[in-house]
């Protein structure tokens with residue numbers, strides 16, 4: 001079985017899709033969002049060992065050139081990734097789909113489904129197919145939380161075991177999107193259209209950061225597109241930027257006012273969207 005770097009598993013989550021779900025977070029991302037509140041999930045650990053001496057409880061040890069993480073000793077003090085010069089985390093476990101599913105099974109029958117997030121979960125495509133196949137075999141609903149850079153239309157095996165993709169529209173224009181994430185958004189918008197046609201677009205999100213990109217244009221054009229695609233009941237989450245966990249150099253990004261967020265929600269609703277949520 002394929003192994004993936006698992007950053008964490010949240011047994012019960014009410015915010016990662018409909019109903020109570022187990023959320024699995026994988027390490028590594030191909031975006032570099034300025035507002036990322038988990039920047040330690042972006043890069044993969046290169047086992048340099050710099051963080052090990054900062055781990056007072058001894059959860060980290062160096063053996064044969066690799067950092068080993070002992071979850072039972074970890075007190076979640078975050079000292080390790082605060083001292084990592086590479087924006088990585090040693091707090092990952094290389095797990096097979098079967099091992100992750102064993103963790104998920106402990107939460108049944110109190111969960112409706114499984115959501116795999118990240119980082120960007122599609123960087124671990126083979127692992128996803130294996131895990132979601134096991135989850136479907138247990139009768140669970142399966143969702144992916146993706147930045148939309150993976151071409152889902154070309155992957156029938158993955159889509160056969162995925163009930164839906166929760167997609168971020170981080171900015172509308174390519175230029176704004178590159179400023180926010182470091183990457184273009186052509187594939188994101190292509191995925192949005194394709195997933196809508198497949199009935200597999202339960203949720204779209206935009207993180208609102210005034211001054212970083214044109215938030216109003218992004219919400220307006222995304223809402224218009226969802227209406228054109230007949231996705232009026234797709235949940236549209238309008239998420240306030242918050243500086244918690246964000247890298248020091250981006251902590252001064254502007255926090256939107258409640259009035260501006262409400263204004264954006266009304267804008268989305270004015271195009272007929274029925275499930276607009278501000279968080």
Ligand code: SF4
Nearest residue numbers: 045046049051084090
């Ligand atoms: S988490 Fe960072 S500092 Fe720690 S071993 Fe990995 S790369 Fe080095």
Ligand code: SF4
Nearest residue numbers: 055074075077078080
């Ligand atoms: S968060 Fe990191 S430094 Fe703190 S106890 Fe856990 S592994 Fe060690």
